Amino acid sequence: xxxxxxxxxxxxxxxxxxxxxxxxxxxxxxxxxxxxxxxxxxxxxxxxxxxxxxxxxxxxxxxxxxxxxxxxxxxxxxxxxxxxxxxxxxxxxxxxxxxxxxxxxxxxxxxxxxxxxxxxxxxxxxxxxxxxxxxxxxxxxxxxxxxxxxxxxxxxxxxxxxxxxxxxxxxxxxxxxxxxxxxxxxxxxxxxxxxxxxxxxxxxxxxxxxxxxxxxxxxxxxxxxxxxxxxxxxxxxxxxxxxxxxxxxxxxxxxxxxxxxxxxxxxxxxxxxxxxxxx
Numbered sequence: 001x002x003x004x005x006x007x008x009x010x011x012x013x014x015x016x017x018x019x020x021x022x023x024x025x026x027x028x029x030x031x032x033x034x035x036x037x038x039x040x041x042x043x044x045x046x047x048x049x050x051x052x053x054x055x056x057x058x059x060x061x062x063x064x065x066x067x068x069x070x071x072x073x074x075x076x077x078x079x080x081x082x083x084x085x086x087x088x089x090x091x092x093x094x095x096x097x098x099x100x101x102x103x104x105x106x107x108x109x110x111x112x113x114x115x116x117x118x119x120x121x122x123x124x125x126x127x128x129x130x131x132x133x134x135x136x137x138x139x140x141x142x143x144x145x146x147x148x149x150x151x152x153x154x155x156x157x158x159x160x161x162x163x164x165x166x167x168x169x170x171x172x173x174x175x176x177x178x179x180x181x182x183x184x185x186x187x188x189x190x191x192x193x194x195x196x197x198x199x200x201x202x203x204x205x206x207x208x209x210x211x212x213x214x215x216x217x218x219x220x221x222x223x224x225x226x227x228x229x230x231x232x233x234x235x236x237x238x239x240x241x242x243x244x245x246x247x248x249x250x251x252x253x254x255x256x257x258x259x260x261x262x263x264x265x266x267x268x269x270x271x272x273x274x275x276x277x278x279x
Contacts, residue, residue, distance in 0.1 A: 003069040006229040007045030011195065013226040014248055015268065016045060018191040018255060019110065019137075020235055023053035026106075026135075026273075032057075036104040036129060038064025039092035039122070042111020045228075048074030048089060050110055052081065052236060060085045062104075064092035077230050095122050099129035108135035111269070113173070114163025120176065127180040130276065134182060137190065137271040138168040144265050145196020173272045182274035189267035192255040197268040 007016055026032075035054045041047040041063075047070045048063050055061040055078075065071050074089050092098075095116045097107070107130040116122040126134050139162060140146065166172070174184045234240035254266045 102131035177274040
């Protein structure tokens, strides 16, 4: 598959900011010196940037990506940040972490687990490499748009590309962590806008189910307005980020809510955060 060279669309931009905020809050809750993210990055935009907030707060970060070109692009972007502790960004060997035992404070990934050929083996590696915290985010199968998303793939004749749905179960992930000596401390929701998680512009999805609309579907202005390449990414510049967050604030009422049932319905991603027990 071609390397994604930009964040494109309102959904991807919102997702990026939501994940960054979560990482910032997590860094505030825990003292994290070493962070490992990988072995792949399932965000819809540029790969390899999710752990920047940890590095900007002084952590030593290692990122594993699936493709050599993804590694090169991520290295260029990270290089512009002029961090006190430069990251290690390398290409993963399949779904292996290749990390020494208990060598990181946090081992995590975003939408990687369902893509793994053996989810339990990946969880084994994560738990072995972490001396303190493990964190997994997966797609929220209870999002009101998830069934439409799956149906859209079938109607459009597109193979399902998001991995094993069974591996998207937070309950199953929590049990797997607990069997390995970790205690679940949080089950967060992240990326919780009002629109459904359909992974495509709504105009494209509508045209799939209503063929008469296909000739009238035009490229959405949302894609043009919220498109950021490696030169224009706004997330790591204080002033650009502030302006972007002000623009996105009107979409974040549910994310800011404390109503769990509402978040369960609207969240695009659910996570499991677990801490190593005393041993």
